[in-house]
Amino acid sequence: MAFIELSNISKVYGTTTVVEKVNLEAEKGEFISFLGPSGCGKTTTLRMVAGFEQPNTGSITLDGADITYLPPRQRNIGMVFQSYALFPNMTVGQNIGFGLQTRKLPKEEIKQKVDEMLAMVHLESHIDKYPYQLSGGQQQRIALARALAINPAVLLLDEPLSALDAKIRVELRLEIRRIQQTMGITTIYVTHDQEEAMLLSDRVVVMSQGHVEQIGPPSRIYNYPATEFVAQFVGQLNLLPVSAVDMASATCTVAGHTIRFETSVARELSESPRLAIRPEELQIGFPAAGEEANTLSGEIASVLFLGAIVRLRVLVNGVLITADIFNERNITFPRAGDEIVLNFSKHACWLI
Amino acid sequence: MKRTSFWSWFWVAIGSLYFFLPLLSTFDFSLRAKKGVLTFIAYENVFKDPQFWSTIRFSLVIALFTVIFSILLVVPTVYWIRLRLPQLRMLVEFISMLSYVIPAIVLVFGLIRVFSGAPFHLTNSYFGTYVLLVAAYVVLTLPFVFRAIDTGMSAIDVRALTEAAQSLGAGRGTILFRVIFPNLRVAILSSVFLTLATVIGEYTMASFIVGIKAFGPYMSLIGQNKTYESSSITIISFTMTWALMMVIQVFNRDKTKRSSLSGVR
Numbered sequence: 001m002a003f004i005e006l007s008n009i010s011k012v013y014g015t016t017t018v019v020e021k022v023n024l025e026a027e028k029g030e031f032i033s034f035l036g037p038s039g040c041g042k043t044t045t046l047r048m049v050a051g052f053e054q055p056n057t058g059s060i061t062l063d064g065a066d067i068t069y070l071p072p073r074q075r076n077i078g079m080v081f082q083s084y085a086l087f088p089n090m091t092v093g094q095n096i097g098f099g100l101q102t103r104k105l106p107k108e109e110i111k112q113k114v115d116e117m118l119a120m121v122h123l124e125s126h127i128d129k130y131p132y133q134l135s136g137g138q139q140q141r142i143a144l145a146r147a148l149a150i151n152p153a154v155l156l157l158d159e160p161l162s163a164l165d166a167k168i169r170v171e172l173r174l175e176i177r178r179i180q181q182t183m184g185i186t187t188i189y190v191t192h193d194q195e196e197a198m199l200l201s202d203r204v205v206v207m208s209q210g211h212v213e214q215i216g217p218p219s220r221i222y223n224y225p226a227t228e229f230v231a232q233f234v235g236q237l238n239l240l241p242v243s244a245v246d247m248a249s250a251t252c253t254v255a256g257h258t259i260r261f262e263t264s265v266a267r268e269l270s271e272s273p274r275l276a277i278r279p280e281e282l283q284i285g286f287p288a289a290g291e292e293a294n295t296l297s298g299e300i301a302s303v304l305f306l307g308a309i310v311r312l313r314v315l316v317n318g319v320l321i322t323a324d325i326f327n328e329r330n331i332t333f334p335r336a337g338d339e340i341v342l343n344f345s346k347h348a349c350w351l352i
Numbered sequence: 353m354k355r356t357s358f359w360s361w362f363w364v365a366i367g368s369l370y371f372f373l374p375l376l377s378t379f380d381f382s383l384r385a386k387k388g389v390l391t392f393i394a395y396e397n398v399f400k401d402p403q404f405w406s407t408i409r410f411s412l413v414i415a416l417f418t419v420i421f422s423i424l425l426v427v428p429t430v431y432w433i434r435l436r437l438p439q440l441r442m443l444v445e446f447i448s449m450l451s452y453v454i455p456a457i458v459l460v461f462g463l464i465r466v467f468s469g470a471p472f473h474l475t476n477s478y479f480g481t482y483v484l485l486v487a488a489y490v491v492l493t494l495p496f497v498f499r500a501i502d503t504g505m506s507a508i509d510v511r512a513l514t515e516a517a518q519s520l521g522a523g524r525g526t527i528l529f530r531v532i533f534p535n536l537r538v539a540i541l542s543s544v545f546l547t548l549a550t551v552i553g554e555y556t557m558a559s560f561i562v563g564i565k566a567f568g569p570y571m572s573l574i575g576q577n578k579t580y581e582s583s584s585i586t587i588i589s590f591t592m593t594w595a596l597m598m599v600i601q602v603f604n605r606d607k608t609k610r611s612s613l614s615g616v617r
Contacts, residue, residue, distance in 0.1 A: 050515075050519060051518075051519075052515055052518075071518070072518040072519050073518045073519070073520075073521045073522060073523060074521075075519075076521075077519055078519065079515065079516065079519040081512050081515070083512050085509060085515070085516040087513060087516070087517075087531055088508065088535055089534035089537070098517070098520050098522070099520030099521055102520060102521040102522045102523075103521055143516075146516075147519070147520075150520060150521065
């Protein structure tokens with residue numbers, strides 16, 4: 001039996017179904033992310049695990065015990081909020097010690113644990129400061145330390161980095177992963193940032209409109225999206241109209257070119273199938289040879305410099321295709337109007 | 353530039369005169385109990401009067417209980433409304449304002465009519481009248497106590513703090529007394545001082561329910577019977593109220609310092 005199990009949980013507010021039949025099994029020590037656009041039900045699902053909401057149907061078990069209707073304070077779950085939610089009237093030390101105090105632990109033990117937690121988040125010198133004296137990033141570290149001080153069975157994080165600026169966000173997410181790994185704590189992380197989800201997680205749960213679209217390791221989610229939603233939501237994706245499909249030879253026609261595609265993942269095709277390919281899989285310039293190579297030729301419509309990558313928009317017989325190439329210091333940019341050849345392997349593309 | 357500054361000072365001066373002139377005249381008058389000399393004898397008389405001390409002590413005790421009960425009533429109510437029943441906020445705010453709309457004289461007659469009969473019989477004992485007076489004052493001060501607490505509560509993220517405390521194992525009592533109350537310190541203090549200032553000088557309800565025992569009716573009695581002492585007592589009660597207001601200001605300043613600091617993140 002898995003450490004945490006969500007079985008068929010649904011949540012309805014009035015006539016709107018916010019979460020619909022969500023199933024999830026997480027092993028001990030696993031880092032799981034709920035990823036999806038706002039309003040997809042990821043936060044509500046997390047809040048049901050925390051006990052702040054109760055599902056209308058379904059059950060939640062933790063380490064074999066049914067906790068579906070258990071009040072939050074009896075669940076032994078650590079929670080980190082987007083707004084930090086530190087107690088403004090308490091010092092950093094008192095904040096971290098709060099959960100231990102409610103458990104009526106002896107003073108020396110609390111002090112020892114507080115010191116240990118502060119060392120873990122590298123804020124030892126701030127023990128007597130008040131939250132308003134700290135920066136946002138420091139406050140969130142304290143909130144993390146506070147949640148972990150009680151030795152929770154599960155750590156829940158609700159968009160913990162959304163209120164921080166980009167640089168701190170990148171720093172802190174590595175910190176979160178490091179601490180999670182050292183403590184080996186089972187973690188559920190809610191985010192709308194796919195980079196964050198992929199970087200941090202062992203498995204990602206992609207959600208949309210209240211239901212789970214796909215559960216899997218980040219690379220699986222990215223390379224083999226199970227649904228059109230996942231394909232489009234995670235990463236960039238070209239979806240090219242297909243005029244003729246021959247499943248027997250696994251070829252189709254795109255903008256006047258014959259394209260070989262991969263059929264390893266069998267999937268039912270929609271009425272008007274499209275060819276899916278990630279922009280970074282397209283190579284420019286040299287025509288590739290061999291059985292597995294595909295070629296499209298067209299004209300560059302625009303060139304966008306994004307720093308690490310350069311994004312080309314290419315018109316192939318009226319179909320606009322995006323191709324990403326890596327930047328180099330001595331790069332000569334292609335220009336709008338240039339004729340160009342795009343190459344890609346048959347393993348890079350699939351039909352949706 | 354100069355022009356603006358002249359006119360703004362001009363209006364400040366007019367406003368100050370309007371405000372301070374009667375006060376200064378009263379003060380001046382209170383010093384003229386003896387012909388031809390300025391003397392504090394009227395103040396001495398007031399301070400020597402045991403009834404001054406007994407009435408002011410009585411009113412302070414009543415004010416203290418009013419403060420305790422109104423805070424214990426309003427803080428959990430506002431907390432619960434913010435957390436669970438936001439749709440009731442308008443209704444409760446309306447109810448809290450009713451004592452503004454209903455004149456105190458009407459309120460006090462209603463109270464006596466209802467609570468002197470069965471099953472309450474509150475007017476049959478002194479203790480009963482004290483209870484009735486405190487209850488009446490809780491209603492009377494509800495508008496600003498509710499406002500102050502509600503504003504204070506809007507400044508903190510009640511929901512997130514509650515949930516954080518819950519997940520850390522805190523029960524309702526712990527959350528209210530260790531998280532919510534301490535973070536409303538400024539709001540509670542200002543409602544405490546406003547309540548004190550109101551209750552100490554209140555006349556209508558006090559005179560009908562407990563009579564001359566309270567400071568309000570005592571002031572009125574002095575005003576009717578003694579010429580110079582009535583002015584001195586006016587000055588004394590003014591000074592007391594101002595002292596309270598200044599205490600509020602000090603605490604409010606403390607708050608603004610904190611919030612401006614937290615703004616620099």
